[in-house]
Amino acid sequence: MVKLINRVSAINWNKLQDEKDLEVWDRLTGNFWLPEKVPLSNDIQSWATLTDVEKQMTTRVFTGLTLLDTIQGTVGAVSLIPDSLTPHEEAVYTNIAFMESVHARSYSSIFSTLISTPEIDEAFRWSEENPSLQRKAEIVLGYYNGDDPLKRKVASTMLESFLFYSGFYAPMFWSSRAKLTNTADLIRLIIRDEAVHGYYIGYKFQKGLELVSPAERDELKDYTFSLLFELYENEVEYTQDLYDPLGLTEDVKKFLRYNANKALMNLGYEALFPKDETDVNPAILSALSPNADENHDFFSGSGSSYVIGKAVNTEDEDWDF
Amino acid sequence: MTSLVYFSSASDNTHRFVQKLDVAAERIPLRPTDPFLHVSDPYVLVVPTYGGGNEGGAVPRQVVRFLNDEGNRSLIRGVIAAGNTNFGEAYCIAGDIIAAKCQVPYLYAFELMGTAEDVSRVRDGLERFWQRQSV
Numbered sequence: 001m002v003k004l005i006n007r008v009s010a011i012n013w014n015k016l017q018d019e020k021d022l023e024v025w026d027r028l029t030g031n032f033w034l035p036e037k038v039p040l041s042n043d044i045q046s047w048a049t050l051t052d053v054e055k056q057m058t059t060r061v062f063t064g065l066t067l068l069d070t071i072q073g074t075v076g077a078v079s080l081i082p083d084s085l086t087p088h089e090e091a092v093y094t095n096i097a098f099m100e101s102v103h104a105r106s107y108s109s110i111f112s113t114l115i116s117t118p119e120i121d122e123a124f125r126w127s128e129e130n131p132s133l134q135r136k137a138e139i140v141l142g143y144y145n146g147d148d149p150l151k152r153k154v155a156s157t158m159l160e161s162f163l164f165y166s167g168f169y170a171p172m173f174w175s176s177r178a179k180l181t182n183t184a185d186l187i188r189l190i191i192r193d194e195a196v197h198g199y200y201i202g203y204k205f206q207k208g209l210e211l212v213s214p215a216e217r218d219e220l221k222d223y224t225f226s227l228l229f230e231l232y233e234n235e236v237e238y239t240q241d242l243y244d245p246l247g248l249t250e251d252v253k254k255f256l257r258y259n260a261n262k263a264l265m266n267l268g269y270e271a272l273f274p275k276d277e278t279d280v281n282p283a284i285l286s287a288l289s290p291n292a293d294e295n296h297d298f299f300s301g302s303g304s305s306y307v308i309g310k311a312v313n314t315e316d317e318d319w320d321f
Numbered sequence: 322m323t324s325l326v327y328f329s330s331a332s333d334n335t336h337r338f339v340q341k342l343d344v345a346a347e348r349i350p351l352r353p354t355d356p357f358l359h360v361s362d363p364y365v366l367v368v369p370t371y372g373g374g375n376e377g378g379a380v381p382r383q384v385v386r387f388l389n390d391e392g393n394r395s396l397i398r399g400v401i402a403a404g405n406t407n408f409g410e411a412y413c414i415a416g417d418i419i420a421a422k423c424q425v426p427y428l429y430a431f432e433l434m435g436t437a438e439d440v441s442r443v444r445d446g447l448e449r450f451w452q453r454q455s456v
Contacts, residue, residue: 020331027372188409195407196372203332262405265334265433275438289406291413296430298399299446 011087018207021088024200028095031192035106038186040113046179047114053245058170058180059111059119060242063127065167066107068159071137073100075144076156077197083149085207096197103190110183132238136163139231150212153205154224154267158231161198161263162256164191166239169252169284176283184287191288202266209268224267228260254280324451326360327367328384335369335403338435342444349387358387363398363454365428365447370404370415380415388423398454399428401443406432 077097084090111120143155175184243249258278261271325346329335402416413430420427431439
């Protein structure tokens with residue numbers, strides 16, 4: 001049972017206790033979008049080129065993502081509000097909760113544009129019956145309903161920065177093959193939002209850690225890593241269920257470990273999985289971020305020529321040298 | 322002698338990365354009321370990218386202010402950027418912007434607070450970079 005806030009005072013955005021609240025609020029509102037802005041119907045022809053097995057995997061992926069976004073929108077982000085250290089933090093969580101509902105809404109736009117009603121019904125049924133997906137939801141919901149504010153933030157950061165990615169892999173895979181590219185554009189907007197959510201909740205976790213004893217801090221670190229292992233084991237099973245028919249499981253697992261590392265970093269911990277277990281397929285990484293595979297490693301080259309970045313106009317008015 | 326100048330917000334991601342490098346470094350102050358940082362030796366700048374939004378502002382304002390000082394700007398020799406691939410085309414774009422504006426090499430990009438691999442590559446790379454600069 002989520003407790004209600006026992007304080008009523010008007011929020012003053014001109015008096016900040018933590019400037020990060022305003023910075024993140026501005027970033028989130030600046031990133032606001034709705035699914036209607038993405039021309040999903042341009043993917044109808046591309047969808048028709050997928051095999052039945054490919055369509056089934058993709059539809060199931062999206063129902064799984066819908067479930068997680070529903071949890072985060074109606075339970076997860078809302079459960080963080082009473083633990084807030086500042087009134088502005090409360091406001092940021094309301095924004096996060098609403099955007100998670102926008103994300104959940106977006107998957108239904110994809111469904112209604114591309115997929116027949118029987119296929120959608122089958123996928124929703126599958127998501128309700130798949131043990132690993134249900135287990136994932138149960139683990140996270142357990143912490144959301146528990147009474148430890150910091151464990152709640154850990155579970156929430158894991159969801160935002162790690163648990164979505166078994167699903168996000170699929171649209172990046174299709175995008176790398178020039179399929180369902182508009183759907184991938186929409187998913188990229190979701191991925192961008194989740195980065196800010198994971199960063200902010202992880203940051204607030206670290207602020208909370210400053211207020212507890214060293215012994216509690218150690219306990220929370222142990223808890224975080226054991227939760228990560230528990231979730232990872234479960235993600236591997238879920239990944240097998242989804243991707244074994246297409247032979248993609250090992251490739252997806254690299255992507256999972258890469259994102260698990262980022263979830264840990266958002267919480268202020270060192271990355272766990274070594275480089276050779278997180279070397280994401282370059283085509284997937286490039287579908288996620290075209291800049292990621294550019295040569296930004298001057299050090300590994302001969303260094304005989306200077307690499308000059310491409311010119312980008314900035315809108316900062318004081319950037320005038 | 323300072324070899325690194327960096328900015329890090331209250332999240333301290335970039336700060337943690339620089340600490341792991343274990344080299345001399347100066348931090349660009351967070352608040353406008355803090356004393357302005359003037360540097361007197363050549364440096365490599367380490368900068369986080371602010372978030373991949375629909376708006377500008379990829380380069381933190383404090384870094385813009387630091388580089389708007391001509392003395393500071395004249396001593397930059399390279400840039401290293403931090404970011405998150407989740408921001409797609411805007412990943413580590415602060416590095417692209419500064420490299421283009423200041424005509425210096427974009428040395429390296431890493432995510433969040435960097436992995437052990439990132440730390441060792443940057444530490445070794447910087448050592449060789451400064452050796453070449455002094456020839």
